[in-house]
Amino acid sequence: MTTVHDVEQKPAVTSLRSKDLLGIAEMLPEEITLVLDTADAMKEIATRPIKKVPALRGKTVVNLFFEPSTRTRTSFEIAEKRLSADTLNIAIATSSVVKGETLADTAMNLEAMRPDMIVIRHSSSGACHLLSRICRSAIINAGDGMHEHPTQALLDAFTIREHKKRLKGLKVAIVGDLLHSRVLRSNIHLLTKMGADVWVCGPPTLMPTEIRRFGVTPTSHVEDAVAGADVIMMLRIQLERMEGAYFPSLREYFSVFGMTEARVKLANPDVMIMHPGPMNRGVEIASEVADGPYSVILEQVANGVAVRMAVLYLLAGGADYEEAA
Amino acid sequence: MKRLLKGGRVVDPANGIDGARDVLIDGDRIARIGVDLPVDGATVVEIPDGLVICPGLIDMHVHLREPGQEHKETIASGTASAVAGGFTAVACMPNTNPVNDDANVTAYILAKAREANLARVYPIGAVSRSSKGELLADIGDLRKAGCVAITDDGHPVATAILLRRALEYAGMFDMPVIEHCEDPSLKGDGVAHEGYYAATLGLRGMPGACEALGVERGVLLSELTGSAFHVAHMSARASLRAVRKGKEAGFRVTCEVAPHHFTLTDEALATPLAYDTNTKMNPPLREAEDRDAMLAGIADGTVDAIATDHAPHHYDEKKVEFDRAPFGIVGLETAVSLSFDRLVHAGRVRLSRLVELMSLNPARILKVDGGTLSEGAPADITILAPDLKVRVEAAKLRSRSKNTPFDGWELRGGVAATIVGGRPLFVNPDTRISF
Numbered sequence: 001m002t003t004v005h006d007v008e009q010k011p012a013v014t015s016l017r018s019k020d021l022l023g024i025a026e027m028l029p030e031e032i033t034l035v036l037d038t039a040d041a042m043k044e045i046a047t048r049p050i051k052k053v054p055a056l057r058g059k060t061v062v063n064l065f066f067e068p069s070t071r072t073r074t075s076f077e078i079a080e081k082r083l084s085a086d087t088l089n090i091a092i093a094t095s096s097v098v099k100g101e102t103l104a105d106t107a108m109n110l111e112a113m114r115p116d117m118i119v120i121r122h123s124s125s126g127a128c129h130l131l132s133r134i135c136r137s138a139i140i141n142a143g144d145g146m147h148e149h150p151t152q153a154l155l156d157a158f159t160i161r162e163h164k165k166r167l168k169g170l171k172v173a174i175v176g177d178l179l180h181s182r183v184l185r186s187n188i189h190l191l192t193k194m195g196a197d198v199w200v201c202g203p204p205t206l207m208p209t210e211i212r213r214f215g216v217t218p219t220s221h222v223e224d225a226v227a228g229a230d231v232i233m234m235l236r237i238q239l240e241r242m243e244g245a246y247f248p249s250l251r252e253y254f255s256v257f258g259m260t261e262a263r264v265k266l267a268n269p270d271v272m273i274m275h276p277g278p279m280n281r282g283v284e285i286a287s288e289v290a291d292g293p294y295s296v297i298l299e300q301v302a303n304g305v306a307v308r309m310a311v312l313y314l315l316a317g318g319a320d321y322e323e324a325a
Numbered sequence: 326m327k328r329l330l331k332g333g334r335v336v337d338p339a340n341g342i343d344g345a346r347d348v349l350i351d352g353d354r355i356a357r358i359g360v361d362l363p364v365d366g367a368t369v370v371e372i373p374d375g376l377v378i379c380p381g382l383i384d385m386h387v388h389l390r391e392p393g394q395e396h397k398e399t400i401a402s403g404t405a406s407a408v409a410g411g412f413t414a415v416a417c418m419p420n421t422n423p424v425n426d427d428a429n430v431t432a433y434i435l436a437k438a439r440e441a442n443l444a445r446v447y448p449i450g451a452v453s454r455s456s457k458g459e460l461l462a463d464i465g466d467l468r469k470a471g472c473v474a475i476t477d478d479g480h481p482v483a484t485a486i487l488l489r490r491a492l493e494y495a496g497m498f499d500m501p502v503i504e505h506c507e508d509p510s511l512k513g514d515g516v517a518h519e520g521y522y523a524a525t526l527g528l529r530g531m532p533g534a535c536e537a538l539g540v541e542r543g544v545l546l547s548e549l550t551g552s553a554f555h556v557a558h559m560s561a562r563a564s565l566r567a568v569r570k571g572k573e574a575g576f577r578v579t580c581e582v583a584p585h586h587f588t589l590t591d592e593a594l595a596t597p598l599a600y601d602t603n604t605k606m607n608p609p610l611r612e613a614e615d616r617d618a619m620l621a622g623i624a625d626g627t628v629d630a631i632a633t634d635h636a637p638h639h640y641d642e643k644k645v646e647f648d649r650a651p652f653g654i655v656g657l658e659t660a661v662s663l664s665f666d667r668l669v670h671a672g673r674v675r676l677s678r679l680v681e682l683m684s685l686n687p688a689r690i691l692k693v694d695g696g697t698l699s700e701g702a703p704a705d706i707t708i709l710a711p712d713l714k715v716r717v718e719a720a721k722l723r724s725r726s727k728n729t730p731f732d733g734w735e736l737r738g739g740v741a742a743t744i745v746g747g748r749p750l751f752v753n754p755d756t757r758i759s760f
Contacts, residue, residue, distance in 0.1 A: 025525070102641070102644070102645055103645065103646055104644050104645065122646070124646030124647065124648045124649060125526055125527035125528055125600070125646075125647065125648065126526065126527075126528075126599060126600030126646065126647045127646050129599050129600045130600065130644075130645075130646060144527070145527050145528075145648070146527030146528075146529075147526055147527030148527070182527060185525065185527060208524035209519050209520050209521060209523065209524045209530060210520060210521040210524060211524065213521050214524075214525070
């Protein structure tokens with residue numbers, strides 16, 4: 001029997017060490033717990049008739065998106081507005097062919113206007129690290145190339161914790177395109193730090209090198225991955241991967257790895273099915289599963305706002321900031 | 326004028342010398358080597374204890390960027406960097422703009438080198454026109470103009486048939502073909518070694534097999550043609566295995582390793598600074614087993630030469646996202662210190678072997694003067710300071726570009742002086758030597 005917040009989830013810290021959130025890899029378990037606990041409090045705000053608190057009043061947050069994004073950008077923007085921040089969205093179409101301003105120059109120009117935080121999504125791994133070295137502002141990574149997507153992992157953990165009341169000891173199976181997924185990397189870091197038993201599953205062509213060193217169990221047999229699982233996380237299969245000969249066809253991918261009702265039955269009876277979106281129905285996940293009783297996919301989206309509010313709040317200085325203000 | 330270098334330890338493996346000798350320089354030539362030579366009217370240069378006189382170092386793989394990319398380096402700045410690093414001669418790669426696929430470009434490079442009048446410059450011509458991998462360049466003309474080898478460096482020679490023809494054709498002039506070994510499809514859009522660190526940082530990888538496939542191809546074609554094939558900037562243990570097998574079979578295969586490949590591993594991608602674009606080069610920094618294999622190959626004689634792959638890039642070009650940054654780092658001014666620190670002082674090779682790797686063997690592979698202190702040879706001499714404490718400072722490099730991952734490193738061993746054609750062109754103020 002576990003309580004709402006068992007021992008592993010008691011925050012031992014009241015603030016984050018870094019000015020930035022670049023990845024889960026650099027976070028301590030206590031910091032992860034702090035974000036999740038703060039998100040608990042933030043989630044309540046969405047239930048109020050007036051969904052707004054003054055925590056980030058007078059703070060300027062720039063959402064700098066170099067990659068198209070609907071879900072993440074919207075989620076950040078709602079989170080910022082609920083915290084009363086002044087927000088600014090900049091969407092920059094990038095192309096390796098068209099040579100525009102460099103990221104460093106964009107960063108220095110933005111910095112000159114003294115924003116408090118910059119939320120960045122970029123197709124290059126490490127783009128947020130470059131920004132972090134240039135800017136005094138807090139940098140929040142909203143997805144960098146194939147590296148990390150830390151707020152996604154935090155919202156996934158938050159959602160799991162709501163259902164299971166813990167992360168430690170859970171069997172989590174992550175299935176899909178492991179190689180190109182920043183969601184995978186962030187989730188592996190988070191879940192292994194919090195003591196979950198992480199299995200990753202996909203074709204060998206889409207398996208990162210030396211994946212075992214991440215502390216996970218790799219397999220290409222989806223039945224083994226989902227057997228007895230408490231959580232199944234699906235990763236998106238990008239349709240253009242066939243061209244790189246990573247697998248022969250979407251049809252075959254679905255037959256070998258697709259999450260069908262029959263495969264879900266191998267998991268624990270109270271298994272949760274998660275997907276960071278956007279989904280390819282009938283490729284990585286059967287519609288019956290996506291829309292079925294185990295699916296928490298829309299809860300993930302809802303929780304994304306609360307978790308991003310927590311991250312923004314904590315990086316703005318959290319309680320320290322509010323006391324000073 | 327005559328200069329007598331007095332009191333040093335001379336290391337000249339070609340002549341089997343490793344001991345106390347004096348060196349008499351007459352004009353631009355070495356006049357005599359011997360114990361306690363008479364002064365006989367020469368200007369005496371006292372060599373402080375502990376310094377080593379060796380044949381001038383030759384870097385057989387540098388990018389001088391001129392013509393076309395003078396914002397990165399010029400022949401003048403590159404050869405200034407060379408002499409500061411102890412090199413009396415460099416061989417420069419043809420991937421300039423225009424490509425050195427034409428005798429006029431070669432002549433331009435040599436004219437600029439004469440104007441700079443620092444380290445000797447040996448141009449390397451292109452295998453194919455514009456290095457496009459289609460038609461052979463005018464290799465005979467390039468030879469006549471002064472090219473000492475051919476390569477399409479930056480890329481492998483496009484097809485096996487073209488590499489075969491290049492080996493056969495260049496063999497007629499007794500020129501080696503230098504190959505950037507790489508299978509393009511296996512490289513794909515890789516930007517780092519395919520291993521744990523690329524996986525954790527989300528960087529696209531290229532495995533060691535990508536290089537080794539190119540080495541295997543070259544070794545096979547060297548066997549087929551009987552011509553000299555030289556593996557540039559070798560980095561992967563599988564490549565070393567292929568070279569070793571080729572040598573054992575008696576094929577004309579040689580190889581070079583860059584200091585960064587025997588010093589660093591792909592861990593440098595992540596720490597101390599994640600995504601530092603000065604850890605991005607091609608071939609990439611590889612895993613520890615590969616680095617250790619390079620060290621073993623250097624120690625056991627499989628590796629013929631140390632060459633820097635000096636690849637200057639402007640800081641604007643490197644201050645970008647990792648996957649958009651150009652490949653390459655500067656190397657001329659850190660090679661000696663890294664080699665001393667990691668090879669000699671680490672007990673892996675003797676000093677005479679280091680001189681083979683950095684002077685004698687490059688001269689032999691390229692069939693150029695130098696590599697020895699024989700009487701009558703050009704007075705190209707490097708004076709080494711094996712115990713000098715060196716702190717690398719990127720901002721102080723003579724190269725026009727500062728893209729080095731070794732900024733702030735403290736190393737043991739350096740250069741005391743560099744003499745080209747009898748002229749002391751670099752004298753290190755941190756050593757007690759004066760001309």
